[in-house]
Amino acid sequence: xSIIISAFDRSPDGGRGLARDTRVRWALEEVGVDYGVRPVxxxxxxxxxxxxxxxxxxxxxxxxxxxxxxxxxxxxxxIADRHASLLPEAPEARARAISWMFAALxxxxxxxxxxQTAMFQEGEQPWAKARMPLIHERVRGRLRQxxxxxxxxxxxxxxFSAGDLxxxxxxxxxxxxxxxxxxxxxxxxxxxxxxxxxxRRAFEAQRAFNTRPQSAG
Amino acid sequence: xSIIISAFDRSPDGGRGLARDTRVRWALEEVGVDYGVRPVxxxxxxxxxxxxxxxxxxxxxxxxxxxxxxxxxxxxxxIADRHASLLPEAPEARARAISWMFAALxxxxxxxxxxQTAMFQEGEQPWAKARMPLIHERVRGRLRQxxxxxxxxxxxxxxFSAGDLxxxxxxxxxxxxxxxxxxxxxxxxxxxxxxxxxxRRAFEAQRAFNTRPQSAG
Numbered sequence: 142x143s144i145i146i147s148a149f150d151r152s153p154d155g156g157r158g159l160a161r162d163t164r165v166r167w168a169l170e171e172v173g174v175d176y177g178v179r180p181v182x183x184x185x186x187x188x189x190x191x192x193x194x195x196x197x198x199x200x201x202x203x204x205x206x207x208x209x210x211x212x213x214x215x216x217x218x219x220i221a222d223r224h225a226s227l228l229p230e231a232p233e234a235r236a237r238a239i240s241w242m243f244a245a246l247x248x249x250x251x252x253x254x255x256x257q258t259a260m261f262q263e264g265e266q267p268w269a270k271a272r273m274p275l276i277h278e279r280v281r282g283r284l285r286q287x288x289x290x291x292x293x294x295x296x297x298x299x300x301f302s303a304g305d306l307x308x309x310x311x312x313x314x315x316x317x318x319x320x321x322x323x324x325x326x327x328x329x330x331x332x333x334x335x336x337x338x339x340x341r342r343a344f345e346a347q348r349a350f351n352t353r354p355q356s357a358g
Numbered sequence: 359x360s361i362i363i364s365a366f367d368r369s370p371d372g373g374r375g376l377a378r379d380t381r382v383r384w385a386l387e388e389v390g391v392d393y394g395v396r397p398v399x400x401x402x403x404x405x406x407x408x409x410x411x412x413x414x415x416x417x418x419x420x421x422x423x424x425x426x427x428x429x430x431x432x433x434x435x436x437i438a439d440r441h442a443s444l445l446p447e448a449p450e451a452r453a454r455a456i457s458w459m460f461a462a463l464x465x466x467x468x469x470x471x472x473x474q475t476a477m478f479q480e481g482e483q484p485w486a487k488a489r490m491p492l493i494h495e496r497v498r499g500r501l502r503q504x505x506x507x508x509x510x511x512x513x514x515x516x517x518f519s520a521g522d523l524x525x526x527x528x529x530x531x532x533x534x535x536x537x538x539x540x541x542x543x544x545x546x547x548x549x550x551x552x553x554x555x556x557x558r559r560a561f562e563a564q565r566a567f568n569t570r571p572q573s574a575g
Contacts, residue, residue: 192503192506192507196461196503196504196506196507197461197465197500197503197504198503199465207450208450208453208454209454210453210454210457211457211461212457212460212461212464212465213460214460214464215453215456215457215459215460215461216457218456218460219453219456222453233424233425236425236427236432236436236439237425237426237427239432239435239436240427240428240429240432240433242432243429243430243431243432243435243463244413244414244428244429244432246460246463246464247429247431247463247464247467248414248416248429250464250468251467251468251471254468255472258496262492262496263489263492266485266488266489266492267485268483268484268485268488268489271483271485272480272483272485275479275480275483279475279479283414286409286413286414286415287413287414289409289413290409290413
């Protein structure tokens with residue numbers, strides 16, 4: 142087993158699959174490549190050994206022999222680039238699928254992450270409660286546009302691609318907010334992603350990892 | 359001239375180069391490819407003709423014959439993928455450069471954009487003034503990590519790449535906040551990017567475009 146990814150030693154979500162290693166596990170399952178997992182303890186995230194692998198002290202990282210990568214988007218792209226099935230072979234369809242990868246991470250995910258930033262970094266501030274509806278409305282704006290584009294298609298641009306893998310992963314983070322359920326076609330789109338056997342395997346693997354017995358050390 | 363990009367008819371920044379078409383112009387200048395520009399008026403951004411090109415009603419888009427792309431990161435990648443010089447040829451160095459592209463857009467840009475969101479979308483809220491130092495501190499956290507990784511190198515991973523092009527473009531948005539000047543090596547890094555002849559040409563082109571005489575219509 143030559144590929145090693147890193148993940149939280151214990152994900153803050155307790156194994157609900159919302160940490161970014163799940164995206165990379167999913168991509169590896171889609172292409173059928175085995176991998177090992179390096180757990181990173183909370184206090185080790187900002188230490189030199191981990192920062193050498195990830196300059197921003199986050200997870201996941203990806204190691205394959207002498208190559209070390211960070212950023213889940215880049216890792217998913219690397220996996221898709223080296224194995225068939227996650228990106229179309231036709232050059233124009235491939236370029237469009239890559240547009241959706243960037244759209245998931247740079248246009249759709251930031252307002253969604255604002256919800257978490259507001260809860261976990263500004264949750265004690267006096268404005269916390271009054272601000273949340275504004276954040277939700279910005280998320281709704283993006284979802285409305287995405288829902289309009291998706292329409293009644295199964296996936297964003299023809300066959301399932303790495304663009305869908307990332308978009309579904311980003312939208313999953315919204316489930317507890319209730320916002321996803323306001324858009325029936327997006328909720329069904331996410332459910333289609335979750336129903337893929339590769340997603341199921343990735344989800345079960347991260348859940349088993351995050352609920353494994355504590356080591357004695 | 360077969361490549362057409364879209365840009366604001368008049369950029370809200372008045373031609374300071376902060377709109378995302380500048381990144382795409384820069385990439386096209388680096389590889390020496392001519393392009394035309396389709397101006398999109400503010401009221402046309404959310405109309406069907408533009409939404410067909412960009413599902414989120416933003417700029418830039420990229421058209422080349424029958425291919426239409428959106429998301430500046432995806433467009434810069436497409437340009438780098440099809441022409442020499444913006445991504446290394448060695449596969450591992452190329453994968454690392456792509457990590458920096460995603461890092462610029464998914465890890466460094468979101469907290470920087472929060473500054474603009476706070477000013478332009480929540481500027482009238484009672485918490486606007488009290489929140490800004492918290493946002494700045496989150497930006498500083500990222501800059502500290504980026505500065506530590508860059509050290510005294512010229513570029514993030516060896517030769518100048520599309521990763522540097524996007525990172526410099528993202529950091530440029532910070533100039534008016536004063537935060538960039540707190541990190542001397544990052545300020546010098548951005549200055550190195552701006553000194554590249556291709557950046558100068560891209561900057562001048564967008565300035566000329568955004569300050570062109572109003573048409574009579």
